[in-house]
Amino acid sequence: MKTTTPLTRSREDYLKAIHTLGHERAATVTELARALEVSAPSVTNMLARLSRENLVSLGHRGSAQLTAEGEREALRMVRRHRILETFLVQVLGLDWSEVHEDAEVLEHHVSERVLDAIDRHMQHPTEDPHGHPIPDRRGRLPRRRLDPLTGLPAGACAVVREIRDGDRRRMTRWKQAGLVPGAEVRVADADEHDGMFEIEVAGRRHVLTSQGLDGVFVERVREGRAS
Template sequence: MPSPAVDDYLKTIYHHTEWQSARITPSQLAAELGLAPSSVTEMVQKLAAQGLVTHRPYGPIALSDAGEKRAAAIIRRHRLIETWLVSEFGYAWDEVHDEAEVLEHAISDRLLEGIDERLGRPRFDPHGDAIPDASGHVDRAPFVLLAQAPAGHVGRVLRVSDRDPELLRAVEAAGVSVGAVVTVADAATLRLDEVDVALPAAAGDAVWLSA
């Protein structure tokens, strides 16, 4: 049965391995959700019993095929809504996350399909995150985190994390957007249109470039 709590767990597990390969641990999951470890342990056991995750005591957590499909479906909703809010209602990219968190549980499948069609079947949301298609499939180019990119690396900005709205505003104010082609000077400086652009130090762990 649909459950916002279950969906939040599955989304968080899904997010954790979208842009890196290490599986999430119970303690990391508790920190991400802002919950007590004991509560997370209990819920993970329930998810495992429902066949949505695979987990052994004290080990990392992975989505099962069924869990991956369900997580992709709710993430598809969230990211289509974010894209819709920016495209149709003039929201800024730092304003859409909380709205989408509410609406993703409220809209019907029919309305979601209408939004997807109206937007032209977008593949990425305003932050550069891939929007799963109706079957859960995503297209994602090879990538490198800004903090790990060597000086002189030339790449296209693929994604900016939406975790910190203030950081999103700072990146936007610097003139850096998803799709921009940049050259890395260091983990906090990009060359854009032959001009060096300084970013907050946190951008090194929040900006992904094409590899």
């Protein structure tokens, strides 16, 4: 085993992107280029390096899958990112819709020591402000079964569990509507034809398109407590 050189920022970004894109499946060059905002040749190039370094294994038509080691590194980054986001919101009082970019930078530069101190300071949180579970030090992540809010039938009740990082404006809108992790929602009306969605959060009604709700994940609840 060679002396492990610390990963560069770029590598860490690629590994994380492959991880989030490739849940169970492999990530293609084009997907990665879009996700990382680089050109396709740059991706091919970097994938070749990561493959040489045994962090990814290349599949059909250049698609990439993480090796065990790559997966470990990716989860390490996910952990760092989520701890930092939680910190920025809980301790520094920043807004959860705007901390993503900062965490994105800091996750690459905070030392293990400082990260641990931050984690300790917050008493080892298990969820970030968007509701995502934080992997433990060994990279283990509780597997949950969540449904996209837009998949629920009219009348269903659920608790919001995760807001998957998307566009900031959308997140702000959701937040204003009360769609934050932990909130109870009732689907008042779901029209499959035109994609209109009427939901009730904390007693208030909101009408949104199902596109506009893409990224909100919930856990269904049996009985409807909201009216």
